[in-house]
Amino acid sequence: MAPKNEPSFRQSVDMMFNRAVALMDLPPGLEEKIRVCNATYTVRFGVRLRGQIQTFVGYRSVHSEHMEPVKGGIRYAMSVNQDEVEALAALMTYKCALVEAPFGGSKGGLCIDPRQYEEHELEQITRRFAYELAKRDLINPSQNVPAPDMGTGEREMAWIADQYARMNTTDINARACVTGKPLNAGGIHGRVEATGRGVQYALQEFFRDRVGVGKSGLDGKLDGKRVIVQGLGNVGYHAAKFLSEEDGCVITGIIERDGALVSDEGLDVEAVHNWIVKHGGVTGFPDGTFVAEGAKVLEEPCDILIPAAMEGVINLANADRIKAPLIIEAANGPVTAGADEILRKKGCVIIPDMYANAGGVTVSYFEWVKNLSHIRFGRMQRRQEEARHQLVIDELERLDRYLGDAWSMTPQFKEKYLRGADELELVRSGLDDTMRIAYQAMRDVWHERGDVEDLRTAAYLVSIDRVAKSYRAKGL
Numbered sequence: 001m002a003p004k005n006e007p008s009f010r011q012s013v014d015m016m017f018n019r020a021v022a023l024m025d026l027p028p029g030l031e032e033k034i035r036v037c038n039a040t041y042t043v044r045f046g047v048r049l050r051g052q053i054q055t056f057v058g059y060r061s062v063h064s065e066h067m068e069p070v071k072g073g074i075r076y077a078m079s080v081n082q083d084e085v086e087a088l089a090a091l092m093t094y095k096c097a098l099v100e101a102p103f104g105g106s107k108g109g110l111c112i113d114p115r116q117y118e119e120h121e122l123e124q125i126t127r128r129f130a131y132e133l134a135k136r137d138l139i140n141p142s143q144n145v146p147a148p149d150m151g152t153g154e155r156e157m158a159w160i161a162d163q164y165a166r167m168n169t170t171d172i173n174a175r176a177c178v179t180g181k182p183l184n185a186g187g188i189h190g191r192v193e194a195t196g197r198g199v200q201y202a203l204q205e206f207f208r209d210r211v212g213v214g215k216s217g218l219d220g221k222l223d224g225k226r227v228i229v230q231g232l233g234n235v236g237y238h239a240a241k242f243l244s245e246e247d248g249c250v251i252t253g254i255i256e257r258d259g260a261l262v263s264d265e266g267l268d269v270e271a272v273h274n275w276i277v278k279h280g281g282v283t284g285f286p287d288g289t290f291v292a293e294g295a296k297v298l299e300e301p302c303d304i305l306i307p308a309a310m311e312g313v314i315n316l317a318n319a320d321r322i323k324a325p326l327i328i329e330a331a332n333g334p335v336t337a338g339a340d341e342i343l344r345k346k347g348c349v350i351i352p353d354m355y356a357n358a359g360g361v362t363v364s365y366f367e368w369v370k371n372l373s374h375i376r377f378g379r380m381q382r383r384q385e386e387a388r389h390q391l392v393i394d395e396l397e398r399l400d401r402y403l404g405d406a407w408s409m410t411p412q413f414k415e416k417y418l419r420g421a422d423e424l425e426l427v428r429s430g431l432d433d434t435m436r437i438a439y440q441a442m443r444d445v446w447h448e449r450g451d452v453e454d455l456r457t458a459a460y461l462v463s464i465d466r467v468a469k470s471y472r473a474k475g476l
């Protein structure tokens with residue numbers, strides 16, 4: 001968390017917004033309308049647990065309804081508060097606009113340490129929270145669609161979906177009331193990995209932008225880059241796994257709650273992940289060197305730093321010691337407005353949260369569409385696609401026979417070409433396309449406008465312009 005002398009998370013988001021909006025030509029009234037959070041609902045409810053009533057405090061904030069439903073996760077953490085939920089809701093508005101997910105921005109949170117409760121207790125608490133939100137249309141397929149965030153996952157989303165269905169027994173679209181559900185409860189392949197996968201696609205696209213890579217002072221490809229990841233939760237784990245297993249990155253540091261691991265040769269992400277699942281932290285992991293003061297590892301030299309846990313971890317207290325030339329914000333708000341300025345002046349390139357972690361909401365969008373269409377992606381066309389490919393293969397085989405030794409098909413070409421895409425492949429393809437197009441929109445603003453220094457400002461410019469256009473179309 002950011003030190004006390006820094007603005008709050010929401011103020012920090014507003015400062016970044018203001019910096020961008022100063023470069024635009026919006027009527028001041030509209031500027032204000034976009035910046036402010038429309039409403040935040042606070043609920044206090046009691047649940048009888050272990051023989052006594054415990055009171056919980058939860059929030060659902062709606063930042064912008066220029067498009068509906070509004071979208072955003074529900075976080076379970078002790079640090080949840082109104083300021084944080086509002087900052088996160090605002091980021092959801094800009095994130096959805098940037099990746100062209102047709103939603104407004106929202107976010108929810110419950111002040112709770114989920115590790116202190118048994119599964120059946122968490123179910124009781126989640127169902128009660130969902131009830132409170134659903135009865136005010138703060139969970140609703142056409143108005144407000146939550147998703148997982150820190151401290152929540154598929155299990156909680158399944159309870160929420162079921163709670164909504166119990167309260168709306170005739171709603172044929174009930175499953176679309178929440179995303180990030182398990183497959184058997186209306187989820188979609190690839191949602192769990194989506195945010196980490198999006199981070200990978202974002203980096204791949206960044207490394208296709210030679211001018212951008214040049215601005216960071218890095219060179220070459222993603223292959224061989226040295227990476228430090230902070231937080232090996234769902235997002236950090238998947239990002240680190242894909243980058244090391246598929247793109248040739250070397251994970252030289254992993255920072256967790258109880259300390260950090262560093263290794264020049266690179267850490268085995270899967271092994272570290274399994275260790276954390278079993279032992280609750282990285283302490284005692286047999287490979288690499290353990291560093292008790294984990295946060296110090298943020299300051300170690302590396303090519304790419306991936307903060308993937310909390311907001312405010314890179315702040316006024318450590319920004320000037322950060323050495324990474326490239327930071328990709330897999331978490332929401334990991335760099336405070338003050339730190340952002342220091343890093344910018346040092347020439348560090350930051351791939352901003354609203355773009356970098358948008359993979360989650362992008363695949364949530366696909367899941368919502370799947371729920372509303374009541375059919376899995378690829379079901380109609382897969383075999384037809386395979387049949388058409390078979391026609392080409394038949395012709396190639398005829399040619400192969402005719403040409404004898406002079407020519408033959410490349411090994412495995414036939415199998416690869418014949419196989420029609422399943423839902424997971426379609427989801428990944430849709431996500432990759434989304435991440436590329438959104439990057440290109442930011443990139444053009446970054447490189448072509450002389451007054452835009454950084455990718456974050458470029459991202460805000462693209463998003464705010466889109467939100468403003470929606471408001472204008474509504475007559476505002």
Ligand code: GLU
Pocket residue numbers: 071072073074145146147148149150179332357358360361362364
């Ligand atoms: N909680 C995630 C985020 O911050 C996902 C939101 C969603 O899928 O609606 O983007």
